[in-house]
Structure formats: structure tokens, C-alpha cells
Amino acid sequence: MEDDDRSPEEEFQDLLRQLLGGGGSIDPEQLSQLSQLSGMNIDPAMMQTIMSQMQQAFAGGGDGAISWDMAERQALHIAGQHGLAIGDGQRSELDQAFVLAGLWLSEVTTISELPSPARSITRAEWVTATLPVWQELAEPVATSIADALTESLRARAPEEMQDLVQGAGRLMRSVGGSLFASQLGQVIGNLSKEVVSGGDVGIPLMPDGRAAILPQNFSDFGRDLEIPEDQLALAVATRELAHARLFRHAKWLRLHVISQVTEFARGVRVDTDALEDLASRFDPSEPEELRRALESGALLPARSEAQEDALRRLENLLATIEGWVDVVTADATTRLPQADRVAESVRRRRAVGGPAERALGSLVGLELRPRRMREAAAMWRAITDAVGPEARDALWDYPDLMPGADDIDDPTSLVARLQARARGEEPAPDAMDDALAQLLADSETDGSGDTDEDRG
Template sequence: MPEHDLPVPHNPDDESGQAGGIPPEMVEMLRRMTGGAELPPELLSHLGEMGLGNIPVAQFEAMMGQFQAMMNAPDDGPISTDIVTDVARKTVAAEGDRSMGERERKLAADAARVADLWLGQVTSLEAPGLDGRAWSRSEWIEATLPLWQEIVEPVAEGVTGALGEAMTAQFSQTGFDQLPPGLIPPGTNPAMVLGQIGPMLRKAGASMFSMQLGQGLAALASETLTGTEVSLPLTPPDTLALIPSNIAAFAAGLEVELDEVWLYLAVREAARLRLFEGAAWLGPQLLTAVQDYARGIEIDTDSIESAVSGIDPTNAEELQRQLTDKLFAPKPSAAQQAALQRLETWLALIEGWVDVVADRAASAHLPHAAALAETVRRRRASGGPAEKTFAGLVGLELRPRRLRDAANLFAALEAAGGADLRDASWAHPDLAPTAADLDDVLAYVERRTTAPAEDEMDAALADLLRGAEADPSGDDPDRGGSTPS
């Protein structure tokens, strides 16, 4: 074998090879991050002992890119839209998200048109003029992100502050003498350093939460079937969005033609959109209930500090595992419980009404409407991994617990006074059923079908007005009538 073909023994300290066991490409990346300054050999040795050299160069480069983007991003509050969008899109792309084809776009447009036609025969709520769309998971994320930000911002404020404080405390407790030699110049004032890195750590906390939110939205996007399936007005009022990739997974094993599944889900989505359009007050009420709940969330700082102290900064999956389900105090406050009851009642009423109306619209046209309705109910009752992931990240379960009671209430209203009485419950928030009404459906129906009795004052006023109309000359002095003696 020629001499130049002989294998060269590996020497981690060889300047032509690696410094401290770290590949030269990584060393160069670290130098660029520090403004091009030479890195102390002690620091490189310490980083090598930490296992930095075992990370693939491509993975390290991606990590450095994410870190630099995080640090260079504008300080836009507790949530970074760019980070949320980037993490969510990359997560669903890794799971096989794809663009929609012409056939799927046509199916969505046709399904929206047919669903709108069928619903027009069974409900008095007006249609907003629907545009059927087939969305990829990424498109659902982008379209719904603005409202999600509104919903979770109160949570993000608390989580970001707690994460920043926990990391600052961890840094301060570690002590500068525990840091690798050469990292901090001799004689540096620790308080000054902490003051400088405090804002950076708070920003890092915001970035961590934004990454978590992006992963939570990606999980939801991988399971949701339509634009507003979670019973929140997440999409534009005239957009009926269907998620074909998720619908195909939902339909697998049902022994129902895929086109029929599309139509049934389009009917449900169109019913929600009619409801959000016809009851314009409903969306703000939902958002208020969610935000009232979120503002009262208490951050479990002990769990956060424990998680941060054990975090491997090179392992994002471990960070997510440590923080998920540990961010929030286990018991909601009294104010939170009240807000949660309002929210659960609204969600149950929405889905209960949708169940009844969708059944009336679809059962006359789709042979498997009843079976599909039962499948949807079972799916909703069990809750999927996406719902649990999102609950762990923002401390909120979006589940209509009293769905059957709500469906029974609207069915009873319909039996007593037809579709008009059923739908009139949405005319004003004062007319809408409450949690107490779900406890006593018959009393609510009786109240809605019985005209309120006039009290004595109303009766006297009516008599006075009738008398004035019967005698237009009257006794009004300003009109030339008689004056009191």
C-alpha cells in the first residue's frame, strides 16, 4: 500500500483536524457567533467534554441558525409569529404535508355548494356566501394563527416571564466559577453580566414558548378535519375549509365512500359558519371566555425551574418533554372555573346545535349520515393526542363536555316550535341557554314557548296609549286641550 494511502491516526487536538474534539466547521461557526474572535482553548476543551463534537455538523449548523434567528428577531412580545409559523410548518412538512391538487380543490368547492343548499332547507340562519377550500395543514396553520395568538397571549405572558426568571436564577446559582475557563474575563462584575443577559433570557423564554405553541398547532393541524372543528371562529366567515389529508385518515376503515364523508363534514362546517355569521355576538363571547380563563392561569414555577435545571440545550425534544404538562398549576382558581364553565357551555351549545342541524340536512341525502354522526361523537368524546398536546401547552381543553344535553335541548325546541324556535335561541345572548338550562331542558323550552305575562305597569301604559289614539284631541294644554283646574 502506498505511504500516502496509510490511515492517519485521529488526534482531537491536531490543529488540522479538530480542536478539543470539535470539528473545524463547528469551531468556525462558534467564531462567527462571537464576532470572529479566537476562542480560548480551555473553552473548546470544555465544550468537547460536554459532547458538542458528537453532534452532526449539519444538525449543529441548523441549531446555530435557529439560535441566531431567535436572538436577531425583533422583540415582538411573548409570542414570536415567525418562530411559531416556522416550527409549525416544518413539523407538519416532516409528517408528509402536501399541496392540494385540482381534484381536491374542486371537491371542496362542490361540497361547500351542496352543503349550503341542504342547510338552506333546514335552518333560518342566513348563509355568509361560502367559498369551499381544500387546505393543506400548513395553510390551516397560517389562516388560524392570528386568532390563536389572541387566545394564548395571556398565557404566553406568564410562561415567558416564568421561563426567563427560571433561567436567570439557574444561571446565577451556577456561579461564574463553575463556567469553563476563559468564558468570562477575570474581574467581571456578575451583577453586570446578569443585567445584560436578563433580557436575552426573557427573549429566549418567549422563543421557547413560541416553539412549544408551534408544535401544539402542528399537532392540531395534523388532526383537525375542517377549519372550525374546534368550535372557535378561526377562519374567515365565508371560507369553508376542508383538510383532505386528515379527512382521508378519518375515513379509513369506515366503509363509507370518501365523497360522502367530505359532504357530511362540509355540512357540519357550513352549519358552524352560518351560526357564527347569524349570531355575531357568539365569536366575541367565546374569545372573552377563553381569555378570561387564560388570564387566570397560574404558572407552576417550581416545575419550570426543575425542568430548566435539567435541560440539555442541544436536545429540543427533551425540552418539550420536560415542559409539556408542567407549565401550569394543577387547580384552576374560582374565576377560572367560572370562565371555564362559560366556555364549555358555549362549546357544547355550538356543537349540539350543529349535531341537530347537520342531521336534518344530511340524513335526507346521505345514506350513512347517522353512522358518520356517531363516529364524530366518539372521536370528540375521546379526545386525540393533539387535543392533549394543546392542553398541556396552553392549559386549556377545548372539549364540549355537555354535548348530548345541548343536542337534546335544541331537538326539544325544534319539536315544540320548529326550526325557527330552535334557531331563535341565538338571536341574543340573553336568549341563549345557560348551564342551568342544560340541567333542566324542559323548563327552558317551556319558558321559550310561553309568552311573558304583562305586568300591571305594562298593562296601564298600553291602556293609556290606546286611549290617546282613540281621542286624538286629548287634553294636552300644548295642543289646545283643557288644563287642570
């Protein structure tokens, strides 16, 4: 009879203990009674399904790790909705375009060819090839969201349930992270229907040394341009190979770009007020509101000053890369009558982005836009005209040689130093040279301030 006198809160605590214990079944009728008493009016069968899934997740380990399998399943489902096959004729035409583009590139750059031939890939293959990088970029944001959900649960739970909430922390991290992973999978799947080539987004998504074109998206890209398809294929293939060659040559560049993105992502914090507001009116039978909140970026607050600085550094880096690719591609495709029109179309497309790329910006809080690509291309053009391709490409040999934001603003000093070096002259020292000289001078001074000459 004592069981009949229990309050709804006590009955719910028993259910939660049963859930976290990972054993037994949950009675829908009991859930229905609790729902009516609490005024939640949740469908008990639907609630049983949700709790059973959570129970399975917790019984399966519940270590708090984010399962990215869901993101892959979502992305592959969307990518494969419109067919997977690539026609032999289209594959052959693109293969020939890659071969000729490679020859043209070798005439205008000293950066060597790729170790393996470029190829045509399906949307699903693009998803599989690029997902590890997407996971690396998005994991800091997913972790932040999962932590916020856990903290929100802890703050809202009554004192007598804190021990249970503590035990459920890892589970809630998994649930929150999986929810984010599911949304990311949808964005990546939709992005697979927009990208034309492996380097189309601007960051090194493809495995090292790999270049590829997605034929179905390539056809969509050229449909309204009124440019002969063979010329379009050569221009796109040349740009893709230039992008892949650069990252293959500059071994440090991939890590440099990824670290810049993750530095930004680690600064992402969830707007706890927005999360609390959403949780207070969230109806589990209507999950669309939570999905819309994630997609719109409503849970991500305004960027901090540190994030703005990180974003500016990333934009300058992407612009420097894209500007070099732009100049090299232009030089390699001078034989194409419509090369300028193709280049302008690519620049416009990169500046605006597609719906999926904008959704990625809302989800992760990051827009991958090379906003200064035209200025960076002008810098690389000035360098090429002044010292030629070999000296230009040598700037990618080491990170400290790569042009910076000041060089994009005004490449005059950089060009003068490169020209002096080409003549065998010692270039005039700049601020960095002065700082290095001072550092070396300081290192020759002992703790008492005496130099070697003083001690002699």
C-alpha cells in the same frame, strides 16, 4: 498580567457583557476553559452557536416580544411534509357537496348563507389561516413561561451580576417565548394532519365567514368507517357550513369564545419548583428534556379554582355551540341513509380527540372538549320540537338570549318561556326577571331613599 489572575466568574461576567453588548466575537477556546473550570463539560463550539444566536437576537432589538415566525415555520414544515396538492376530481366532488349541503341547511335553519363559497384547502393553508387565532389563545401562556424563566434567572444569579441580569431580562423573555412558540408550532403542524374541516376543533379558528375541508385528512377520517364517500362528504360539508354560518350570524360569538379561552389562559402559571428542578440539571447539549417537559405539561401546575370555573364555562359554551350544530346537521341530512353513523363518529372523535389535540392540552393546559354536547343537543332538539327553527335560531341574536348551563341541565323552563312568547303571552318571570325588576326599582330611588311618589 492582571487578566491572568481573573477568576472564572469574572471571565464569565466579561463574556456576558460582551454578549449583551452585541458586538465582537466569542472565543471558543475561552468558553472551553470556562467549561472545564466550572465542571459543565459543554461543547464550546455548540455553546458558541447558542450564544451567537442570542447575541443576534439581542442586537436585533431584544424588546421581549415573542417571535411567532418560528411557530409558523415549524407548523408549515410539518404540514407540508406529505404533499400539498389537491386533486381536481376530489376538489370538484367536495365543491358539489358544499353546494348541496348549503341547500339542505337553508331548509332547516333561518341563519343565512356564507358570503363566499366554501372550498378545499391544504394542510399548509389551514395552518396559515388559523395561526392568528392560535397565537391569540397561546400568548398568555407563552408570556407566563417567559416571565418565569426571567424570574428564575434573576433568582439564581449572584448579587454582583444582578445588573447584567436586569439588562438581559428582555432577551430571556424572547428566548423563553420563542422556545414555547417553537413547541406550539409543532403541535399546530401535527394538528393540521388530524383536522378534517375548519370547525373541527370547535372554536372559531377560520376567518369569519370561511368554511373549508382538508381533503387529505377527510380521506383518512373515512377510511375505516365503511360509509360511501359521497354520503360522508355531504355530512361533513353540512356540519362545517352549519358551524361557519353560526359564527357568521352571531357576530358576538367569536369574541365570546376567544375571551373565554384567554380568560382561562391568563390564569396559567408556571410551576416554578418544577422549572427550578429542570434548570438545575439541564444540559444544553441535550435539549430533549426541556422539550418533553413543555409537551407533557410538567411545567404547568394543577388548575386553580378560578381556572376550573373558567373551564366549566368554556365547556358549557362549546357544548351549546356543538349541540346546535349537531341538531341542525341531523335535520339537514335526513336524506342520507348513513347520516346517524357519521354523526356518531364525529361525536366520538370530538370527545376523544387526537394526539395533537391532546398535546395542545398539555402545552397550554386547556382541553377543548364539548363534554356536554349530548345534553346540549337534547336541549336544542326540545326547543326545535317546541317552537320551530326560527324561534330557536333567534336565541343566537344576542348574548343574553343564549341558553345557559341550567338550560342544558333542564330545558323545561326555557321551552315554556319560548312557547308562551310564541303564543303572544307574557312569560312567567324567572329569577333574572325578578333581579332586573329590583334593579330598575332601585334606580328610581334617590340618595335619601325617597321614591318619586314620596317626593310628590
